[in-house]
Amino acid sequence: MPPKILVVDDDRHTRILLDRLLARAAAVSLATDGAEARRLFAADDYNLVLMDQCLPDANGIELLREFRARRPRQVGILMTGFADVRDAVAAVREGLFDYLTKPFDDLEALEAVIGKALELDRAYREIDGLRARLTTCAGMPAVIGQSPAMERVLGQIRQVAGLDTTVLLEGESGTGKDIAAKLIHALSARADKPFLEVNCGGLPESLLESLLFGYEKGAFTGAGQANAGYFEKAHEGNLFLDEIADMSPKLQSSLLRVLQDHSFTRIGSTQPRKTDFRLICATNRPLLAEVKAGRFREDLYYRIAVVTVRMPPLRERQEDIVPLAMHFLEHYNAKFGKSCGPLTPAAVLALESCRWEGNVRELQHCIERAVALHAGGPIDRLHLFPAGEHVEQAAPAAAAALGYQDARAEFERDYLRRLLDGAGGNVSEAARVSGIPRQNLYVRMKRWGIVTEK
Ligand SMILES: Nc1ncnc2c1ncn2[C@@H]1O[C@H](COP(=O)(O)OP(=O)(O)OP(=O)(O)O)[C@@H](O)[C@H]1O
Ligand SMILES: [Mg+2]
Structure with missing residues (x-):
């Protein structure tokens, strides 16, 4: 079954573009405003919601929040004009999957972000399916693995x-x-x-x-x-x-x-x-x-x-890392009586692209520590990999004057800029050097406005 995607945007061109782009591999539903989006959302189960930030009758962030309250596993992407990026970043921290800036000038990067979001949805559904099966066969250990x-x-x-x-x-x-x-x-x-x-x-x-x-x-x-x-x-x-x-x-x-x-x-x-x-x-x-x-x-x-x-x-089954992490997240939430999560896009990205040296037990400990030390809410990359050494090493004086999140963003921007310089402006080379998959890297560079036209 092709995934179902709900596109909510009052701009006709964006709707047409996304419809054309996605219809090959997905069942696309289109809504032009908040009211229509609510109607469609209530009537179906979507793998992904692509939401414009400014709708004539609604605020996209709030609407996604509303959808998530009704379906906590809903994966969403916020589409935003460049001017609204600050709000979008805040929303991402809340656990919305990702955001895209309009207009879309790089369709490949757009597809990559959508592909990742659909993967996240698949992982959520796999875990839920597993849980359903588990409740029916008591005593069966939950062995996660889709690789x-x-x-x-x-x-x-x-x-x-x-x-x-x-x-x-x-x-x-x-x-x-x-x-x-x-x-x-x-x-x-x-x-x-x-x-x-x-x-x-x-x-x-x-x-x-x-x-x-x-x-x-x-x-x-x-x-x-x-x-x-x-x-x-x-x-x-x-x-x-x-x-x-x-x-x-x-x-x-x-x-x-x-x-x-x-x-x-x-x-x-x-x-x-x-x-x-x-x-x-x-x-x-x-x-x-x-x-x-x-x-x-x-x-x-x-x-x-x-x-x-x-x-x-x-390390021979990188695909299992995120589903395992989600599984352990649930386990330790239940064990410690907490509600940490979901994993933010940055955390998912870090897990996917890191060179994981340990095995499942080490991953389990990593998640256990994150849940134990975190009061609640989305789990970000730094909750998983808290060394913080990057932030501290990069411009310590400046970092101290900023909030933690901002300092981290500062670091990422600075790192990516230098990475690209070092690679002579070649994104593929930068990907090779950093070990970050090229498409992810491209999306991130684009997010910070670093990337040069291809
Ligand atoms: N595929 C999996 N799905 C869910 N949990 C897993 C999976 N693989 C391992 N775990 C969990 O990871 C931890 C380590 O796994 P386990 O104890 O089975 O490893 P092991 O190979 O027996 O290690 P050792 O050689 O040290 O005894 C356990 O808590 C286990 O429940
Ligand atoms: Mg053992």
């Missing part, structure tokens, strides 16, 4: 979850191996049976052994009473062994025997007990390399790596 890399992983997980095969999850720290293991459990036929999880790297060998095998009364000093181990407790369910590469050679061979025989004996007992669990393992070091280095048993490796799922690092 091709994550789609592949989720497809693999869906395929193997229902089978009883052993699954090995490989991936860097914080890529989501834990949550993937829980998802496999939740999607398996064993979902209503126990899910037990132990970190093999976190315990001394003897403790891990007694935790897994259980023990009889008096098996060792301190064994005051008999205790069932995880092999027993996970019967008919799933057992998740995290950091499997850290398991000692001795336990590796005991585990291999348990997997071969489907039986084990408690410590201090000679009586074999049957058990039927499905094993899920995780490692952040490639296990085959551990085998080659002689640190992990090859025969055990082939037992547990029946299906290997590789969790891609976040």
Whole structure:
């Protein structure tokens, strides 16, 4: 289904231009004033509203605000004459998606901004869809991922979850191996049976052994009473062994025997007990390399790596960053009882264009910190990346005399101007140097009136 876009403008030329530009890929509705816009908005669900700031019977900013009050996820773009930019900037801070200055002299940049807005709408809808699905299947962890890399992983997980095969999850720290293991459990036929999880790297060998095998009364000093181990407790369910590469050679061979025989004996007992669990393992070091280095048993490796799922690092799925950030934003709002958000365009842009070195856990911490420290309202780039070093480094004396937001704007303008100078006026080169995608850069330079005609 093509996205639905509502264009509100009293200027006939703007309406015609936008209609022509957008009608190829979207269903466009046109309104000439506030009253008509209200009627159309009430009757349909729009992916995007393009709103003129000065309407004969309404103020565009207020009308967008009104729409947002009725539909908090409404993505809007304010179209404004150059003279009104100050109001527009204030509105953007309030969480309106973006603003465009009229007249539109660069259609490519215009399309880029609209494309971004539609992406934001898609991300919002994805999260909402997920939430709806979550409320219907309790206990299902919300695994966010719309990138091709994550789609592949989720497809693999869906395929193997229902089978009883052993699954090995490989991936860097914080890529989501834990949550993937829980998802496999939740999607398996064993979902209503126990899910037990132990970190093999976190315990001394003897403790891990007694935790897994259980023990009889008096098996060792301190064994005051008999205790069932995880092999027993996970019967008919799933057992998740995290950091499997850290398991000692001795336990590796005991585990291999348990997997071969489907039986084990408690410590201090000679009586074999049957058990039927499905094993899920995780490692952040490639296990085959551990085998080659002689640190992990090859025969055990082939037992547990029946299906290997590789969790891609976040830098290989840049598209997931914004949806994940929104997901964590909701999570921490609920947890801390706050209402922070939405992400401002600058924040979205920063997340999309940054070279994210960390994984999902680091992103989660970044959002947690932002929500914890923020009283409420839109989350801006500096709430996410608060170092502030840019602002302070650039013209400290001048910055001190300005408000924070203005100082930041000052910095951006100054930075972009110098960036473009350094690149000899070539926007593509400036994009390469700064790591900011060219179209985004162009829109931003245009916003500050820096950009030269192409
Ligand atoms: N795709 C995802 N959707 C939602 N939340 C995620 C996703 N991936 C990871 N998370 C969250 O990010 C955090 C880190 O993920 P997780 O603990 O699963 O990583 P891990 O690979 O097990 O890391 P480690 O190797 O350090 O144990 C968790 O809070 C998890 O819920
Ligand atoms: Mg983990």
